[in-house]
Amino acid sequence: MPESAHAVAVDQAGGPPATRGGHYVPQRAPLKPVPFQKLPPGAIEPRGWLARQLELQVNGLCGRYDEISDFLVYDTNGWVDPAQGAWEELPYWLRGFGDLGYVTGDTGVLTRTQRWIDGILATQAPDGWFGPERLRTSLEDGPDFWPGMPLLAAFRSWYEYSGDERAIPFMTKYLQFQNTQPAEVFNRSWGAFRWGDNIDTAYWLYNRTGDEWLLDLVTKMHSGSADYITGIPTWHNVNLAQGFREPLQYWLLSGDVQHRAATYRNYATVMGRYGQFPGGGFAGDENSRPGFGDPRQGFETCGIVELMHSCELLTRFTGGTVWTDRCEELAFNSLPASYDPQQQVMHYITCANSVQLDDRPKHGQFENPFAMQAYKYGVHQYRCCPHNYGMGWPYYAQELWLATTDNGLAASMYAASKVTARVGAGDLVSIVQDTEYPFSDKITFTVRTARDVRFPFYLRRPGWAQDVSVEVNGQPVRTAGEWMKVDRTWHSGDRVELVLPMRTTTRVWNDNHSISVDRGPLTYSLKIDERYERIGGTEDWPELAAYPESPWNYGLVPDAQFDVVRRDAGEDPFTTEGVPLALTTQARRIPQWETDTEDVVGLLQPDPARSSEPVETVTLIPMGAARLRITSFPQVSSDGEEWIRRTRITASHVNDGDSLEAPDDGRLPASSADTSIPRFTWWDRRGTTEWIQYDLREVRDLSQASVYWFDDTGSGESRVPDSWRILWLDGDTWRAADNTIPYAVTADQLNTTTFTPVRTQYVRVEVALHPTCSGGVLHLAFD
Structure with a gap:
């Protein structure tokens, strides 16, 4: 009896089986069988916005x-x-x-x-x-x-x-x-x-x-x-993005479950410590470092594309949709902002919170000694990233569709495209995917085949999606599992409609006192008016800095409502002008939330933050379209915690790899050689007189200073100074404080001095460094 055109078999478990079959180079024994096979390059034709990104890349x-x-x-x-x-x-x-x-x-x-x-x-x-x-x-x-x-x-x-x-x-x-x-x-x-x-x-x-x-x-x-099985052997972000999957790859040969488990554990460890903000990446501005996990920290562009690739591989090896979800999060929310809207120049580091992209090093934020956020072609300065970023979208396009080892096809990641592949007994079929996803929740697939052919067709259910619906030729189909399987005899012209209802939700990031706003796979950022300034380069390759032209220091009000605003889509949805949809919501400004001395967005403080500013309606746009962005928002209320206007710190000199803000970050070290927290040093100055200065942001009465010196005797060349003193600014004159307790230079403890009270906004610690050594500060406080 011929099968009805509407007859559908649904796999309640979902997910293609891992076998040694398939039309595209099966996995040989003794390697473990896998559920998916990569289609050859050219089998998938990108369309829509993805084709536009690739066109920009070509040109x-x-x-x-x-x-x-x-x-x-x-x-x-x-x-x-x-x-x-x-x-x-x-x-x-x-x-x-x-x-x-x-x-x-x-x-x-x-x-x-x-x-x-x-x-x-x-x-x-x-x-x-x-x-x-x-x-x-x-x-x-x-x-x-x-x-x-x-x-x-x-x-x-x-x-x-x-x-x-x-x-x-x-x-x-x-x-x-x-x-x-x-x-x-x-x-x-x-x-x-x-x-x-x-x-x-x-x-x-x-x-x-x-x-x-x-x-x-x-x-x-x-x-x-390097041993990824018993722990994390490196905190270099690109090493991690590539290397964390190595144990699971070896598991395909060894069959040892501890190898597979290590990959999952390593990913969870890295993201748990340094990935506590949206966008799919983690704080790895070269290396992930204790004390540098705020959403103003960034992820190297090499790390973005390498982590996308790792997630693509792990999807094929394991069939776990969690990896596909993670790849989409990186692709939609982080990758597009790594380059300018014309894809002519790029930057080294992309951050979830970033309000100025200029050409200056950031000693309070990043590890590397060069400017990492301006958009440049970076032949020698950025070097690895502009050479490496190019695999991001092409690899993504080739992983939209996967062959299954039970001779079917899987729509793994969604974007307008056409796939041509062998299925069933070897028949060649094409499926056209029409969609504006991730900017729309509706996806339509149209099958093209020379003759009727039976094969399983799998649709990925994203982890964020609820109440998913699938129709075949207008007839509803029951769905289940991470991979929704439609197994039937297909006829040319058959249509599958998939709807992934997108709800606006928030994620809470307790470690960073913030929330983020999601709708489907897209995370949303505050729309900040962007002003681009050419800082170098040529007409074809203009190097750019970006500056904010509108306020950015907003917190979201409790129980904020989010309204979807449809807009006329531009040619490129990953630009502020081209986004096809936005959200509006309610927020208040937080006056105390400012940039630091080097124009970096200030660190988040405990929330909810107190604000008596008027409630405003603000616009949020997809994170990938926002080059300047606040994406991890504090919450605000009239009875919240009072934020402080953070001290602005300057110094006679600061080592490029150290932090200007470290002495005032509230962390007390375990010892003078504590490298688990940020530090400030004058390295590699030796035998000189140096200073570190606090702008307290308001005039205060001071009578005490406490310093915890950095001293890495046995491993480095920083020592407690020979001597030090307190200076305070009296009008235009720096005056020495009249101390009543001697200035101590003892390692492994706070060195506290008191002095005759002064009233000032600006105060310094001046030091005389050891003749053959440098020095630094782990903690410095004035009272």
């Missing part, structure tokens, strides 16, 4: 970076001329650049990609090594394998797109070279924290060749990897 920084980056000059690049020098820049860029060509079909990108591929292939030595000769011995006289890892990913994509048969023996010979190396080589430098990338390549190759020595190599890589 912007990634697509044209070889015009301006001296790391990408073909004739002098060590990846095509082994006698020359080179490192990670070309591998980073080519990985994203090639896939950009595969998903867009841009002939210029494809032609230039092939030129690089051909050039690199020609460098392979008889023993399998390829690229710069100096990298053979650059790490303790052994090879540096890290920069080859992203290039192997580039070759995999090239092979999947082009079928170029040279790629398989090329990669095989190179991995054979790796397999001959002694064990100690695998535990050096960046590669030790990023072996998960190389393990993924080894599995990819094994599934195509069956060469069992590749699994031995995987065990060598895992054994040499």
